[in-house]
Every structure is written in structure tokens, then in C-alpha cells.
Amino acid sequence: MKIIIAGDGKMGATLTRQLSAEGYDLTLIDANLMALESSEERYDIMVVQGNCASMEVLEQAGIGEADLLIAVTGADEINLLCCMTAHGMNPALHTIARVRNPEYSDQIYKMRDMFALSMTVNPEKQAAVEMERLLKYPGFLKRDTFAQGRVEIVELRISADSRLCNVALNDMNNIVKCKILVCAVLRNGTAIAPDGNFVLREGDRIFVTAAARELTLLLKNLGVITHKVKRVILCGGGRVSYYLAKLLHRSGIDVHIIERNAERCLQLAAILPEADIIQGDASSQFLLEKEGITDCDALVTLTGLDELNMIISLYGTSCGVPQVITKLGRMDNTNILGNLSIGSIISPKELCSNTIVRYVRAMKNQTGAALTVHTIADGQAEAMEFVVEEGTRYLGRPLKELHLKKNVLVACITKGAAQEIPNGDSHFEQGDTVIIVTNGKKGIYQLNDIFE
Amino acid sequence: MNYKMMGRFIGKMLIVEAVFMIPALLISLSGSEYNAVFGFGVSLLLTLLAAGILLLAGRGSKKKFYAREGLVCVGLSWAILGLLGALPFYISGEIPDFVDAFFEIVSGFTTTGASILTEIEGLSKGIIYWRSFSHWLGGMGVLVFLLAITSAGGGDNGFTMHLLRAESPGPNVGKLVPKMKKTARILYLLYIALTVLNVIFLLAGGMPVFDAVCTAFGTAGTGGFGIKNDSIAGYSPYIQNVCTVFMLLFGVNFSCYYLLLLKQFKNVLRDEELKLYLGLAAGSILLITLNLRGFYPTLGETVRHAAFQVSSIMTTTGFATTDFDLWPAFSKTILFGLMIVGASAGSTGGGFKCGRALLVIKSLRRSVRKVIHPEKVQVVRSNGHPVDEKILQNVNAYLAAYAIITLLSFLLISVDGFSMMTNLSAVVACFNNIGPGFEAVGPTCNFAGFSWFSKLVLILDMLAGRLEIFPILILFSRSTWKRR
Structure with missing residues (x-):
């Protein structure tokens, strides 16, 4: 499949990494030759320098034979124009545009139809949604939803005083008293597929499959105090802040936004009448204390500088803020950050890139394609959701009789409204939803790919 | 440096070399040339052994591979390719001296x-085939071949770009399609198709099959090993003309052929390098024909010889139909100039390349204008598109490296006591991958008279010329071998 990516920035580079690993024919367009050269050096792709909305450049990139165009330049308008132009040149083309200006976000569905876009993505909005979900369940570092919200894979950190510390997985059920499955463990930056004898240690990050309705019970039995978040401080008043403040306000949560730029503060105050906008430097401890960091329920760092976000989050944790979320825009390498106590890490570009990769996979394989794909364990593992179809092999045969590929784990089977954490006797039936966890290197595109 | 990965890569390349020795072995077998059979048999086993050791040593290598490894790999691959490729000559005893065989x-x-051989027709057929086939494989590049058939280690890695850049000459090499494997395949398919076409045309002229295949290999790679002592001179005018045309065709940038296949005729016709290349060829033929009035009995023969020699020298092939060393000075000087300019970028030919020459002239013109009108901001354009300053810098650096290496080699081989013209043309002919030069290394003579030291210098020149200098230069740079 031929894919053209317009814009070789943070987002474009992340997409290139993910899509080239899956073996698509990629062509990158950007005006900046330096960025293109470094991408060309790293991946097996073709590059074209120029303005992606110009027909000549699109022609040069081979728009006529392309199947998909992804426009992720810095400017929404260019992205839209690029998609419209390209679609005009090749009506069979699928187009995805990144549109992130909040002023367009209400009209985006109409625009999608008017401009014949296949999909629009908004990384900042997506990040805000993700953060809101985390704020609803303090205690989890990350939540990925499957089976229309009925199953989740959540990330937990094992701290020294955790009830799970130094416990073997076989004995875990006695403590949590609900059906869960540890599908991956991240220890010292490496993902491990654990077996029953695996003993959890301090500092491990575990990825657990559980039914959504059991999450509260899980947290309670683990001794993680769940309290309702009432007051949140957002550092930085960018687009994510705006979207998040809107969402939080809807859930009745009190929001304080600290933003340095006076003009931006005025804008925010105009569009977010319900939030408290504070003008000041969020890196100043005095200001944070004055705004009550010591008794807020959550701190979310959303400034444009990754370093600053990390420092403020560290400070927040040291002040005893129960839940901290850190936004990282640029950093790829989250595994070196795993040991820092900066709470949950949300990377808008990763979230958005995952959404696009999901679309691409579905496009490639219309039938039997994964419904959802989430990368977990810092991108070292993938969790995919499939529907068991008529053509699925070994229907009704217990799992213990089947030969699954190495590093493939069946994490959950959803039968109707009931979720089943599988054991050797579980089996697939037509209509089931299955969650598979792999190390992401096996090239699994359909459910049948998991069998040897 | 990722030595394991490099070992694996070179090991794979050696397997390719070993496989290509099999046809030569079979030809020797069918001709009952037992010395050559022995030579090829032992070489094949040794090559496979070396490949096996390298592949074993490279087991479990990491995937990290960067520009430095890529370039070093290219340089080393070619040196090792030559060392093992020389074995059949040496072991069969047909070229008893190893430096000569190398x-x-x-x-x-x-x-x-x-060539260092005085008597080509006395060689066995298998050896002649191997000699000519080396042109064909070297023409498009053995690493490009490797890229076409395997993923060369890193499936989604971009480092393969450096391999293509190193083997496919030119200032600004890009892929034809996003995937390297497909690009390499397209290049080789075009190459094979043109070679087959060449063989058919030669056969139509009544050339024996073996001669036609070997001559086509020499033409396709723009190599120039003939299978007769007098190169192409003994064949009919028709065959000579076929060679003229095909040499010119193989000196064209292969992406032009790809564009023709895509029916983008306009882009091909507008290509400045192609225009310069064909223009230079036509102009040189015209001038030499005028200069050679009365040298040959008929005008037709004059044009034929002029055209053949011009296209042979310009594409850096090095076939000859006549001893151009006897031509008047003006014609010889034109040929000397063509030796340096060379063929097009992205072709199988060598030399400085028309595309680079074009950029050098354009940036020189800009500098001159800048002296007259310093405030004027000027951009160098090629085919109507602005050329990036980095490419211009690289081209100028290439020119400097090119000049320095030529002068240095010229100095080093002059200790052998040949005339200045011999030495200079020997260096130019080797560095630009042409073959024959003037005077003592002219089309009727050979390189046998040089000392082994000079031969080693010329070997390095040939490698540097083929790989566009830098992959060979960095092998001698200390920072290459330093730990990161």
C-alpha cells in the first residue's frame, strides 16, 4: 500500500517510524530538507521536498498511485488544502488531516463530509480525553479501552509498599480477589511476558487486563486509595489545556490554569469562563504553592517544554499531589523516564499516531482487521482486539490444545456482555471479541495470524 | 561500529559472488579447461568458506547501522570482492602474479x-567469461544486486540509502520508488533488459554467442575488457556501430529509462544532464571528424571511428576500434577532456559525471556574477528546480578530492620512469574507470609494465573512482575506526 505523509515534524516522524516498520511504501513531503534527510537516513522511504499543497509536488510524490494521504504539517489550513487538492487529483485516495485549532473542532464533522476527508485527527483533543479518563481513576498510569469500553488494559506501578510487591503472579488472585491477567511487565525498560512463577518487584510497571466494572474493586483490594478528583491544576495554557478544562468542567471538577503569556490568559479567560486562569510562571514554586499545589487532587503539566513539564511534575509528586500527569511532546524515549516519579505520561503524537496506524491497518485488510490496536509497555508490546469470525480457525477448541506463536498472549475473551480472562480451557466462538497481546514484531493482522 | 552486522552483510555479498562463479565454472567444464575448472572450483569453495565464517561470526548482530557502517561496508565489500574474485586467475595459473590478478x-x-594482459586470446574461455562478467556485476553494483534480492539486514532501515548512493554514481541519488528493494529491482531489470537487447543486436550482426555475451557485458557495465587482442577492431562495422549506440545508452542515467517506462517523456526531454551528455558526444564526434580529415580513406569510416572512440571514452568503457593514440593532438585532447567529464550520473559509467560538471559550471558562473554584482541573491537551478546549497558544497568538495587524488596518484606512479603523458593518462584512465590512456598505456598497449606499487596505487584509484571516492577515503581515516 502506498502512503504519502505530508509534514515531517514530530507527528510525521512518529508515523513514519510506525508505518515503515509495518512495511508500507512511504513517501514523505516536507519543505525542510534537513528533516527529510534525517528521516531518509533512518527509514526505507522516499522523500520529496516542497509545499505539500502544491499539485506539482504531489505529482512528484506519486499521488496518482497512492492509496492514502496523511497531512500532518504544522498548519491546519495547509493540511486541509493538501487533502482537498490531493483528493481532486486522485478521487480514489483516502485522506487524513490533522486539524487541531479549537475554533474548527465544532465544525470538524461537517468539514469532513464537505472536503471528502476519510478522517481527521486532533492529537491535543485526544490527549485531553485520555487525561480525563485517567483523572477519573486515579491510581492507573494508563488505560486502554477495548470491546466498547467493557475491557481495559491498565498500567500500574509496583511501589515498595504495594501489596503486590514480591508476590508471584500465581498468588496474585488471593490479593486482588478479582479476575485479572498480567499480560506484560516492564522491568528496567524491557518488556517481559511473565508466567505464573514470575515474582513482581519494586519499580515494575505491570499491564493488567480486567473487565471495566472490576477496576474499582481492583484498586480497592490493592489498597490504592481512590478519591474523587475535585480540584486540578493545569500548568500551561495550550490547546490540550483548553480541551481538558472543558472536559473536566463538564464532570464538575474545579480547574486552575497557570499560563505565562498574558495575552493567551485573556483568550483563555474569554473562552473558558468557568476556569480560574492565573497568569504566572508555572516553574515558580512560590506560585504553585500559592495556588495550593499541596492540597490539589491532581496536577497536569502541559507546557510546551518537555523538560519543564517533567520538573514541575517531579515537584508536584514531592509535594504529595495524589495524581500527576505529564505531557511529553517531543521525547520518544519514555523508557528512561519510567523510573522518574512524574506520574502518567501522555504523548499526544503517540496517541494520534496509534489512531492513524489503526486506520491504515483496517484499510489494508478490510475483513478480519483489528478493531483496535494499542501500544503498551512503552511501545514494546501491542494489544489488539479482533472479532472471531466464521473463518477463524480452531473454533470451539480449548486453548491448551492450540499452538500459538511465541510471545502471543490471549488476554481476554468477551462473550456477549460477559468477560472471560482465559485459561487453558477457554475457547473461541463466533462473535466473540478477543484481545491479543504481542510483542508487536510478529506482523499479526488477523486473528488467524496468531496460530503457528 | 557494528562489526557483526557488517560481517553478515559482506558474507551475504560473498555468497552472491560465489553463485556467479558457477557459470564460469560450467563454461570451463564444457571446454575441458581443467586449470580453470580447478581455479574456479577452489575459489568457489574459498569464497563460500569466507562467507560462512563471516555469517557465523555475525550471528545475533544488533540492527543498529548508521552512515559510517554503511560507507565502510561498501569500501570493504569492494576490496574483498576483488581479493576473492582474483583467486580464479591466480589459482588457475593463467595470471601467475597475485597483484596482477588483483x-x-x-x-x-x-x-x-x-588490463595487464598482453595476450588475451590465449586465456581459457571460463577466465575470459569471468573477466567480462565482472564488468556486468560491477556496472550496476553488487550491493545494489544484494539489495534487490534480500532485505540486506535491516528491512525498514534507511542505511541502505548509503549503499545505493555509493554504488550508483552522481551528486544527488534518490530512490525511484519508496522501497529500496523495489528500486534496486527496477534498476536491475532495466539493466538486464538493455543487456539482452544488446546481445540480440550483436547476434544479428553474426557475432558468435560467447563473443556477443562477453562484449555485451563489457558494454553494459561500460567496462571495456575485450575478448580479442585488438578489442573491437576486428569485428564488422555493423557490430562496431551497435557497440557505439549501446555504450552511449548505458551512459545515460537509468532513472531516465524509468521515466520513459512511466511515459513521462517531457521530463526526460527536459533533463539538462541528458542534453549536456548527448550534446557533448555529438560535438566531440563532429570536431574529431573534422580534425581527422584524410586520416582514414572514407568519410564514413572517419565518422564511425570518431563516434566509437568518443562514446567509448566518454562513457568510460574503453573499447577501441583503432589506435587513437596515433590521432592528431586536437582529437586526443578532446578525448582526454571526455575522459574526465565521463558519463551521466546514475548510469553504469564513471568519470566526474556530466551532472556534476553542470553543477560546477553553474556554481562557478554564480561566483563570477557575484564578483560583479555582490548584492544579488542567486540560486543555482537544475532542471528548473533550485539546487540545495549542501549538494553544491558536496560537488565542490568532490571536485577538490578528485583533483587531489589525481595529482597524488600521478606523483606516486611517476617513480616508475614512464613519460608524463603515460603516467597522467594512466591515472586518469584508472581513476575514471576508462581503461586505455595514451602512449605507453594506449589502446594497443597495457599496464603490465608498471611496478606492483604503482599497480596498487592504480587499484585504489579504480576503487575510489567507481565508488565515488568517499567510501574508499574513509577507510583511511582514523576517525572511522575510532570508537564512538
């Missing part, structure tokens, strides 16, 4: 066509 095969793989 010189001959490097001359083959780099498509130079400079």
Missing part, C-alpha cells in the same frame, strides 16, 4: 577495463 579483477569490477 589488478585485473578490480579493473573488471570497477568497470575500468585496464
Whole structure:
């Protein structure tokens, strides 16, 4: 499949990494030759320098034979124009545009139809949604939803005083008293597929499959105090802040936004009448204390500088803020950050890139394609959701009789409204939803790919 | 440096070389040339052994591979390709001196066509085939071949770009399609198709099959090893003309052929390099024909010889139909100039390349204008598109490296006591992968008279010329071998 990516920035580079690993024919367009050269050096792709909305450049990139165009330049308008132009040149083309200006976000569905876009993505909005979900369940570092919200894979950190510390997985059920499955463990930056004898240690990050309705019970039995978040401080008043403040306000949560730029503060105050906008430097401890960091329920760092976000989050944790979320825009390498106590890490570009990769996979394989794909364990593992179809092999045969590929784990089977954490006797039936966890290197595109 | 990965890569390349020795072995077998059979048999086993050791040593290598590894890999691959490729000559005893055998095969793989042999027709058929085949494999590049058939280690890695850049000459090499494997395949398919076409045309002229295939290999790689002592001179005018046309065709940037296949005729016709290349060829033929009035009995013969020599020298092939060393000075000087300019970028030919010459002239013109009108901001354009300053810098650096290496080699080989013209043309002919030069290394003579030291210098020149200098230069740079 031929894919053209317009814009070789943070987002474009992340997409290139993910899509080239899956073996698509990629062509990158950007005006900046330096960025293109470094991408060309790293991946097996073709590059074209120029303005992606110009027909000549699109022609040069081979728009006529392309199947998909992804426009992720810095400017929404260019992205839209690029998609419209390209679609005009090749009506069979699928187009995805990144549109992130909040002023367009209400009209985006109409625009999608008017401009014949296949999909629009908004990384900042997506990040805000993700953060809101985390704020609803303090205690989890990350939540990925499957089976229309009925199953989740959540990330937990094992701290020294955790009830799970130094416990073997076989004995875990006695403590949590609900059906869960540890599908991956991240220890010292490496993902491990654990077996029953695996003993959890301090500092491990575990990825657990559980039914959504059991999450509260899980947290309670683990001794993680769940309290309702009432007051949140957002550092930085960018687009994510705006979207998040809107969402939080809807859930009745009190929001304080600290933003340095006076003009931006005025804008925010105009569009977010319900939030408290504070003008000041969020890196100043005095200001944070004055705004009550010591008794807020959550701190979310959303400034444009990754370093600053990390420092403020560290400070927040040291002040005893129960839940901290850190936004990282640029950093790829989250595994070196795993040991820092900066709470949950949300990377808008990763979230958005995952959404696009999901679309691409579905496009490639219309039938039997994964419904959802989430990368977990810092991108070292993938969790995919499939529907068991008529053509699925070994229907009704217990799992213990089947030969699954190495590093493939069946994490959950959803039968109707009931979720089943599988054991050797579980089996697939037509209509089931299955969650598979792999190390992401096996090239699994359909459910049948998991069998040897 | 990721030595394991490099070992694996070179090991794979050696397997390719070993496989290509099999046809030569079979030809020797069918001709009952037992010395050559022995030579090829032992070489094949040794090559496979070396490949096996490298592949074993490279087991479990990490995937990290960067520009430095890529370039070093190219340089080393070619040196090792030559060392093992020389074995059949040496072991069969047909070229008893190893430095001579090494010189001959490097001359083959780099498509130079400079020979140390005085008596070619006395060689066995298998050896002649191997000699000519080395041109064909070296012409498009053995690493490009490797890229076409395997993923070369890193499936989604971009480092393969450096391999293509190193083997596919030119200032600004890009892929034809997003995937390297497909690009390499397209290049080789075009190459094979043109070679087959060449063979058919030669056969139509009544050339024996073996001669036609070997001559086509020499033409396709723009190499120039003939299978007769007098190169192409003994064949009919028709065959000579076929060679003229095909040499010119193989000196064209292969992406032009790809564009023709895509029916983008306009882009091909507008290509400045193609225009310069064909224009230079036509102009040179015209001038030499005028200069050679009365040298040959008929005008037709004059044009034929002029055209053949011009296209042979310009594409850096090095076939000859006549002893152009006897031509008047003006014609010889034109040929000398063509030796340096060379063929087009992205072709199988060598030399400085028309595309680079074009950029050098354009940036020179800009500098001159800048002196007159310093405030004027000027951009160098090629085919109507602005050329990036980095490319211009690289081209100028290439020119400097090119000049320095030529002068240095010229100095080093002059200790042998040949005339200045011999030495200079020997260096130019080897460095630009042409083959014959003037005077003592002219089309009727050979390189046998040089000392082994000079031969080693010329071997390095040939490799540097074929790989566009930098992959060979960095092998001698200390910072290459330093730990990161």
C-alpha cells in the first residue's frame, strides 16, 4: 500500500517510524530538507521536498498511485488544502488531516463530509480525553479501552509498599480477589511476558487486563486509595489545556490554569469562563504553592517544554499531589523516564499516531482487521482486539490444545456482555471479541495470524 | 561500529559472488579447461568458506547501522570482492602474479577495463567469461544486486540509502520508488533488459554467442575488457556501430529509462544532464571528424571511428576500434577532456559525471556574477528546480578530492620512469574507470609494465573512482575506526 505523509515534524516522524516498520511504501513531503534527510537516513522511504499543497509536488510524490494521504504539517489550513487538492487529483485516495485549532473542532464533522476527508485527527483533543479518563481513576498510569469500553488494559506501578510487591503472579488472585491477567511487565525498560512463577518487584510497571466494572474493586483490594478528583491544576495554557478544562468542567471538577503569556490568559479567560486562569510562571514554586499545589487532587503539566513539564511534575509528586500527569511532546524515549516519579505520561503524537496506524491497518485488510490496536509497555508490546469470525480457525477448541506463536498472549475473551480472562480451557466462538497481546514484531493482522 | 552486522552483510555479498562463479565454472567444464575448472572450483569453495565464517561470526548482530557502517561496508565489500574474485586467475595459473590478478579483477569490477594482459586470446574461455562478467556485476553494483534480492539486514532501515548512493554514481541519488528493494529491482531489470537487447543486436550482426555475451557485458557495465587482442577492431562495422549506440545508452542515467517506462517523456526531454551528455558526444564526434580529415580513406569510416572512440571514452568503457593514440593532438585532447567529464550520473559509467560538471559550471558562473554584482541573491537551478546549497558544497568538495587524488596518484606512479603523458593518462584512465590512456598505456598497449606499487596505487584509484571516492577515503581515516 502506498502512503504519502505530508509534514515531517514530530507527528510525521512518529508515523513514519510506525508505518515503515509495518512495511508500507512511504513517501514523505516536507519543505525542510534537513528533516527529510534525517528521516531518509533512518527509514526505507522516499522523500520529496516542497509545499505539500502544491499539485506539482504531489505529482512528484506519486499521488496518482497512492492509496492514502496523511497531512500532518504544522498548519491546519495547509493540511486541509493538501487533502482537498490531493483528493481532486486522485478521487480514489483516502485522506487524513490533522486539524487541531479549537475554533474548527465544532465544525470538524461537517468539514469532513464537505472536503471528502476519510478522517481527521486532533492529537491535543485526544490527549485531553485520555487525561480525563485517567483523572477519573486515579491510581492507573494508563488505560486502554477495548470491546466498547467493557475491557481495559491498565498500567500500574509496583511501589515498595504495594501489596503486590514480591508476590508471584500465581498468588496474585488471593490479593486482588478479582479476575485479572498480567499480560506484560516492564522491568528496567524491557518488556517481559511473565508466567505464573514470575515474582513482581519494586519499580515494575505491570499491564493488567480486567473487565471495566472490576477496576474499582481492583484498586480497592490493592489498597490504592481512590478519591474523587475535585480540584486540578493545569500548568500551561495550550490547546490540550483548553480541551481538558472543558472536559473536566463538564464532570464538575474545579480547574486552575497557570499560563505565562498574558495575552493567551485573556483568550483563555474569554473562552473558558468557568476556569480560574492565573497568569504566572508555572516553574515558580512560590506560585504553585500559592495556588495550593499541596492540597490539589491532581496536577497536569502541559507546557510546551518537555523538560519543564517533567520538573514541575517531579515537584508536584514531592509535594504529595495524589495524581500527576505529564505531557511529553517531543521525547520518544519514555523508557528512561519510567523510573522518574512524574506520574502518567501522555504523548499526544503517540496517541494520534496509534489512531492513524489503526486506520491504515483496517484499510489494508478490510475483513478480519483489528478493531483496535494499542501500544503498551512503552511501545514494546501491542494489544489488539479482533472479532472471531466464521473463518477463524480452531473454533470451539480449548486453548491448551492450540499452538500459538511465541510471545502471543490471549488476554481476554468477551462473550456477549460477559468477560472471560482465559485459561487453558477457554475457547473461541463466533462473535466473540478477543484481545491479543504481542510483542508487536510478529506482523499479526488477523486473528488467524496468531496460530503457528 | 557494528562489526557483526557488517560481517553478515559482506558474507551475504560473498555468497552472491560465489553463485556467479558457477557459470564460469560450467563454461570451463564444457571446454575441458581443467586449470580453470580447478581455479574456479577452489575459489568457489574459498569464497563460500569466507562467507560462512563471516555469517557465523555475525550471528545475533544488533540492527543498529548508521552512515559510517554503511560507507565502510561498501569500501570493504569492494576490496574483498576483488581479493576473492582474483583467486580464479591466480589459482588457475593463467595470471601467475597475485597483484596482477588483483589488478585485473578490480579493473573488471570497477568497470575500468585496464588490463595487464598482453595476450588475451590465449586465456581459457571460463577466465575470459569471468573477466567480462565482472564488468556486468560491477556496472550496476553488487550491493545494489544484494539489495534487490534480500532485505540486506535491516528491512525498514534507511542505511541502505548509503549503499545505493555509493554504488550508483552522481551528486544527488534518490530512490525511484519508496522501497529500496523495489528500486534496486527496477534498476536491475532495466539493466538486464538493455543487456539482452544488446546481445540480440550483436547476434544479428553474426557475432558468435560467447563473443556477443562477453562484449555485451563489457558494454553494459561500460567496462571495456575485450575478448580479442585488438578489442573491437576486428569485428564488422555493423557490430562496431551497435557497440557505439549501446555504450552511449548505458551512459545515460537509468532513472531516465524509468521515466520513459512511466511515459513521462517531457521530463526526460527536459533533463539538462541528458542534453549536456548527448550534446557533448555529438560535438566531440563532429570536431574529431573534422580534425581527422584524410586520416582514414572514407568519410564514413572517419565518422564511425570518431563516434566509437568518443562514446567509448566518454562513457568510460574503453573499447577501441583503432589506435587513437596515433590521432592528431586536437582529437586526443578532446578525448582526454571526455575522459574526465565521463558519463551521466546514475548510469553504469564513471568519470566526474556530466551532472556534476553542470553543477560546477553553474556554481562557478554564480561566483563570477557575484564578483560583479555582490548584492544579488542567486540560486543555482537544475532542471528548473533550485539546487540545495549542501549538494553544491558536496560537488565542490568532490571536485577538490578528485583533483587531489589525481595529482597524488600521478606523483606516486611517476617513480616508475614512464613519460608524463603515460603516467597522467594512466591515472586518469584508472581513476575514471576508462581503461586505455595514451602512449605507453594506449589502446594497443597495457599496464603490465608498471611496478606492483604503482599497480596498487592504480587499484585504489579504480576503487575510489567507481565508488565515488568517499567510501574508499574513509577507510583511511582514523576517525572511522575510532570508537564512538
